Amino acid sequence: MTQPQIETTDTKASAEPIITAKNVEKWYDNNFHVLKGVSLTVTKGEVVVVMGPSGSGKSTFIRTFNALEPYQKGSIEIDGIQLSHDLKNIDAIRREVGMVFQQFNLFPHLTVLQNVTLAPKWVRRWPKAKAEEVAMQLLERVGILNQANKFPGQLSGGQQQRVAIARALAMQPKVMLFDEPTSALDPEMVREVLDVMRTLASSGMTMVCVTHEVGFAREVADRVVLMADGLLVEEATPAEFFSNPKEERSKKFLSQILH
Amino acid sequence: MTTTTPQFSAPPTRQTSISAWAKKNLFGDWFNTLLTIVSVLVLGWVLTTLLSWAFTSARWDVIPSNFKLLMVGRYPVNLLWRIWLSLAVIMGLGGFSWGVLSRDTRLLDRRGLIMLGILSATLVLVLALLTDPVSIAISLGLIILLVGMAFVGQQIGRVQPQLGTWLPLLWLFGFIVSYALVRGLIFGAPVRLDDFSGLLLTLFAAVVSIVLSFPLGVLLALGRRSELPIIRWLSVIYIEVIRGLPLITILFASQLLVPLALPGYIRTGRVVRALVGLTLFSAAYLAENVRGGLQAVPRGQTEAAKALGMNPVLTTSLIVLPQALKAVIPTIVGQFISLFKDTSLLTIVGFAELLGMGQTVLANPEYLGRNGEVLLFIGLIYFLCCSAMSWASRRLEKQLGTARPTVLPPDVAGEAA
Numbered sequence: 001m002t003q004p005q006i007e008t009t010d011t012k013a014s015a016e017p018i019i020t021a022k023n024v025e026k027w028y029d030n031n032f033h034v035l036k037g038v039s040l041t042v043t044k045g046e047v048v049v050v051m052g053p054s055g056s057g058k059s060t061f062i063r064t065f066n067a068l069e070p071y072q073k074g075s076i077e078i079d080g081i082q083l084s085h086d087l088k089n090i091d092a093i094r095r096e097v098g099m100v101f102q103q104f105n106l107f108p109h110l111t112v113l114q115n116v117t118l119a120p121k122w123v124r125r126w127p128k129a130k131a132e133e134v135a136m137q138l139l140e141r142v143g144i145l146n147q148a149n150k151f152p153g154q155l156s157g158g159q160q161q162r163v164a165i166a167r168a169l170a171m172q173p174k175v176m177l178f179d180e181p182t183s184a185l186d187p188e189m190v191r192e193v194l195d196v197m198r199t200l201a202s203s204g205m206t207m208v209c210v211t212h213e214v215g216f217a218r219e220v221a222d223r224v225v226l227m228a229d230g231l232l233v234e235e236a237t238p239a240e241f242f243s244n245p246k247e248e249r250s251k252k253f254l255s256q257i258l259h
Numbered sequence: 260m261t262t263t264t265p266q267f268s269a270p271p272t273r274q275t276s277i278s279a280w281a282k283k284n285l286f287g288d289w290f291n292t293l294l295t296i297v298s299v300l301v302l303g304w305v306l307t308t309l310l311s312w313a314f315t316s317a318r319w320d321v322i323p324s325n326f327k328l329l330m331v332g333r334y335p336v337n338l339l340w341r342i343w344l345s346l347a348v349i350m351g352l353g354g355f356s357w358g359v360l361s362r363d364t365r366l367l368d369r370r371g372l373i374m375l376g377i378l379s380a381t382l383v384l385v386l387a388l389l390t391d392p393v394s395i396a397i398s399l400g401l402i403i404l405l406v407g408m409a410f411v412g413q414q415i416g417r418v419q420p421q422l423g424t425w426l427p428l429l430w431l432f433g434f435i436v437s438y439a440l441v442r443g444l445i446f447g448a449p450v451r452l453d454d455f456s457g458l459l460l461t462l463f464a465a466v467v468s469i470v471l472s473f474p475l476g477v478l479l480a481l482g483r484r485s486e487l488p489i490i491r492w493l494s495v496i497y498i499e500v501i502r503g504l505p506l507i508t509i510l511f512a513s514q515l516l517v518p519l520a521l522p523g524y525i526r527t528g529r530v531v532r533a534l535v536g537l538t539l540f541s542a543a544y545l546a547e548n549v550r551g552g553l554q555a556v557p558r559g560q561t562e563a564a565k566a567l568g569m570n571p572v573l574t575t576s577l578i579v580l581p582q583a584l585k586a587v588i589p590t591i592v593g594q595f596i597s598l599f600k601d602t603s604l605l606t607i608v609g610f611a612e613l614l615g616m617g618q619t620v621l622a623n624p625e626y627l628g629r630n631g632e633v634l635l636f637i638g639l640i641y642f643l644c645c646s647a648m649s650w651a652s653r654r655l656e657k658q659l660g661t662a663r664p665t666v667l668p669p670d671v672a673g674e675a676a
């Protein structure tokens with residue numbers, strides 16, 4: 001059972017799609033049907049916020065975009081590259097898609113600078129000088145330049161998450177995925193991370209963010225989608241979604257997070 | 260309420276008087292007191308017996324007369340300079356690494372300096388009882404080389420901090436050079452490996468099997484986690500079979516069964532076969548220790564590496580292994596220490612390594628009944644070598660710990676603290 005796709009009257013709707021997920025279905029351990037046919041199209045430069053109750057499959061869904069999770073049915077195409085079921089084009093796609101995790105997942109045995117330059121040096125095969133130059137620019141952009149030679153363990157959570165963003169950006173991805181980037185942070189550090197994400201969005205980066213930050217969604221998102229029980233329940237502009245949700249499930253969810 | 264504030268404004272000064280300490284730790288309650296008294300009595304009895312034996316009835320002349328034999332066995336006397344030279348290579352490297360690793364701290368604080376002084380003085384004193392003045396002079400020279408190279412290493416390390424990552428390679432190179440020196444591969448007159456004996460053979464067997472079992476153990480640990488069932492099963496079978504066998508059976512098999520099983524035209528040296536046995540044995544245990552470290556690395560680390568487009572080889576070598584190995588340094592060093600001691604089992608299969616050489620000395624009618632003297636001396640050498648290893652490991656851990664503080668994973672952080 002697939003949800004009817006809701007057409008949005010967004011200005012970018014006519015633009016070129018960069019992520020096309022069609023009827024993605026996934027089972028965990030061959031029995032738990034976690035994604036029950038999810039379709040989503042994201043166009044270049046668009047910011048999509050994914051919301052939904054815990055366990056609804058949000059993380060699983062966006063992790064299929066860079067093949068961290070295999071899926072069994074349906075199709076996903078990223079920037080014209082087909083992510084086939086046998087995971088053929090994984091490397092090509094992972095180079096185009098950056099990801100930021102809830103738990104930062106910085107490499108604790110490397111300095112901030114080494115964290116950011118590692119993949120460009122070893123995967124993109126950039127010379128050290130170029131990798132470091134790009135890294136320094138990115139660290140400046142996220143406001144961590146003066147901490148470049150510290151180890152992740154010496155930074156606050158907010159700083160670590162900003163380094164993680166810089167690390168993902170260093171590969172110069174075309175799409176950025178965020179999986180609850182602020183959920184593990186103390187309240188006073190949420191803002192500094194959201195600010196970085198806001199700047200990133202306004203620079204034209206295509207972003208898919210799982211987040212429950214309503215303020216961020218209202219201000220930055222082009223579209224909000226709601227997932228529940230492995231299905232995409234509603235898809236709308238933030239204004240519409242937050243003030244006038246159509247689906248019963250969305251109303252219930254919003255009443256829980258807005259109160 | 261106000262009266263309580265001043266009480267807590269300054270941390271209470273700790274009473275460190277000996278009597279207070281003893282009262283708390285030795286005579287806390289009647290049971291503790293009893294334990295203390297019994298221990299003191301037993302310890303006193305053992306010590307007085309041992310000391311009175313050592314200073315009255317023991318005849319120590321057996322040690323100096325056989326000192327060279329115990330150290331380097333039957334190594335040709337006129338070629339001993341090669342051993343000194345290779346020792347110099349090792350000492351120089353040791354000092355250099357020490358310097359590079361302490362590039363951000365003081366090399367020798369006052370305590371370290373005093374310790375070094377006491378150690379050198381003891382060394383000279385002991386050697387004076389055991390050997391000739393030339394050897395003493397060279398030993399002192401080696402200590403000076405060690406400290407000198409430490410300062411050099413520190414200076415170079417400050418300019419080139421990335422040198423730290425090259426140290427293992429440097430050591431490998433150093434080992435090969437000193438091996439070539441001792442074997443006489445560089446400067447003529449080769450000495451056969453099967454003619455190695457004494458402490459020389461003990462150290463050689465320990466170092467080679469440690470160095471070789473390390474990569475093998477890491478590969479086995481990775482193999483045990485491989486996604487390919489064949490590799491996984493082969494690793495599991497290897498590890499479990501070896502861990503189910505006593506080392507002594509493996510050594511006997513290497514000495515007695517392997518030559519029978521091999522076709523006649525393949526000749527293998529006895530020492531080489533023993534080394535293979537020790538290495539294969541140690542690798543299985545190392546694999547299990549490393550596996551523990553691999554499990555301590557959170558899954559998020561691999562996911563982050565994958566998400567950055569790193570392939571499995573890069574992920575393992577740059578992200579997972581460095582963290583896993585650092586977490587298990589103490590365990591691995593512990594294992595190497597026991598491997599070092601296990602080389603004494605070579606005596607049983609007929610080698611004249613340190614312990615075996617002791618037996619040879621004792622078999623000499625001239626030194627009949629000197630078991631106490633010889634075994635105590637040999638025990639002391641084992642003890643010194645093992646404490647040196649664990650001291651070095653603690654230093655290494657401290658260096659890595661201060662240079663690279665970690666938050667993740669918590670259990671690893673707990674060990675480093």
Ligand SMILES: Nc1ncnc2c1ncn2[C@@H]1O[C@H](COP(=O)(O)OP(=O)(O)OP(=O)(O)O)[C@@H](O)[C@H]1O
Pocket residue numbers: 028029032034052053054055056057058059060061
């Ligand atoms: N590796 C796994 N094996 C089996 N089940 C899993 C696995 N990972 C997740 N699940 C299950 O799949 C469901 C969806 O998980 P997912 O993490 O995608 O949810 P989510 O929407 O991101 O939730 P949250 O808001 O808590 O992060 C959950 O019920 C979870 O228990």
Ligand SMILES: [Mg+2]
Pocket residue numbers: 058059060179180
């Ligand atoms: Mg999630």
